[in-house]
Amino acid sequence: MTAKIIDGKAFAENLRSRIAGHVERLKAEHGITPGLAVVIVGEDPASQVYVSSKAKQTAEVGMNSYKHELPADISEADLLALIHRLNADPAVHGILVQMPVPRHIDPNKVIEAIDPAKDVDCFTPANVGKVQIGLPGPVSCTPLGCLMLLRDELGSLEGRHAVIIGRSNLVGKPMMQLLLRDNCTVTVAHSRTRNLADIVRQADIVVAAVGRPQMVKGDWIKPGATVIDVGINRVPAPEKGEGKTRLVGDVDYAAAAEQAAAITPVPGGVGPMTIACLLANTITTASLINGLTPPDDLTA
Numbered sequence: 643m644t645a646k647i648i649d650g651k652a653f654a655e656n657l658r659s660r661i662a663g664h665v666e667r668l669k670a671e672h673g674i675t676p677g678l679a680v681v682i683v684g685e686d687p688a689s690q691v692y693v694s695s696k697a698k699q700t701a702e703v704g705m706n707s708y709k710h711e712l713p714a715d716i717s718e719a720d721l722l723a724l725i726h727r728l729n730a731d732p733a734v735h736g737i738l739v740q741m742p743v744p745r746h747i748d749p750n751k752v753i754e755a756i757d758p759a760k761d762v763d764c765f766t767p768a769n770v771g772k773v774q775i776g777l778p779g780p781v782s783c784t785p786l787g788c789l790m791l792l793r794d795e796l797g798s799l800e801g802r803h804a805v806i807i808g809r810s811n812l813v814g815k816p817m818m819q820l821l822l823r824d825n826c827t828v829t830v831a832h833s834r835t836r837n838l839a840d841i842v843r844q845a846d847i848v849v850a851a852v853g854r855p856q857m858v859k860g861d862w863i864k865p866g867a868t869v870i871d872v873g874i875n876r877v878p879a880p881e882k883g884e885g886k887t888r889l890v891g892d893v894d895y896a897a898a899a900e901q902a903a904a905i906t907p908v909p910g911g912v913g914p915m916t917i918a919c920l921l922a923n924t925i926t927t928a929s930l931i932n933g934l935t936p937p938d939d940l941t942a
């Protein structure tokens with residue numbers, strides 16, 4: 643079998659055009675222009691690239707984009723003061739502080755400072771709790787993107803056995819909540835799991851989010867399974883020339899594609915969905931801040 647390639651880039655483009663429609667409607671019917679503030683501390687080149695593409699896509703869907711580039715040596719107090727100003731700014735409906743922040747800044751203090759009503763990453767305890775009990779609000783961007791791709795591919799997820807590899811607060815844990823809410827049977831495996839290959843072999847749905855290049859092997863995949871690869875790992879690519887690199891996922895793509903019914907590529911799979919879901923969350927928070935029901939095609 644050769645798997646169908648799940649085109650996350652195309653799905654994300656379609657999602658962004660729906661988001662643009664919601665922006666139009668919020669402007670025309672309610673006089674609201676959703677605004678997203680993105681804060682980046684320091685000059686990590688990879689982070690710069692992501693932040694620029696977030697800002698560009700924010701503007702493309704008709705939202706206001708506010709970019710705050712801060713020097714790497716900014717004090718924690720000054721960063722928290724900026725977050726408090728953004729919390730109080732009525733033009734800002736979403737706040738994202740690009741992670742990781744430099745070591746002298748406590749990421750937990752940064753997250754705690756963000757008003758949960760504007761927490762488009764879904765990092766704050768209040769929003770993590772809302773996802774768990776199914777209340778409306780922003781949903782972690784990467785898991786939301788994975789869920790949208792899975793629903794589009796499979797229709798109902800009910801009764802399917804999903805194996806998530808990775809238990810991070812960023813991906814594994816929220817993914818577990820969302821798949822449970824969709825009536826999957828969920829197994830969360832991680833670095834200490836015994837017989838990982840045998841557990842993955844039982845999965846109808848595999849979500850790989852371990853951050854180790856090509857760790858999930860082709861013969862771990864049950865024939866006909868759906869594979870979502872969250873990993874984005876930059877590895878050396880001497881075949882492209884000296885010093886060159888390429889992106890690979892957490893799954894051995896070529897071998898897994900021989901077994902799976904459908905699989906996401908890297909790049910062009912989950913990554914573009916993460917950014918589109920950030921914009922979706924900004925529509926959700928802009929709606930809730932203004933007492934409106936968020937559109938249900940943009941959330942879990």
Ligand SMILES: Nc1nc(=O)c2c([nH]1)NC[C@@H]1CN(c3ccc(C(=O)N[C@@H](CCC(=O)O)C(=O)O)cc3)C=[N+]21
Nearest residue numbers: 738739740741742763783909910911912913914916917
């Ligand atoms: N507060 C916060 N929220 C985040 O959501 C957040 C963050 N911090 N820090 C960094 C990570 C990383 N991240 C990515 C988003 C999109 C792609 C993406 O679109 N990747 C492309 C490839 C891009 C390339 O070629 O380098 C793809 O997979 O096709 C990747 C990575 C969001 N993050």
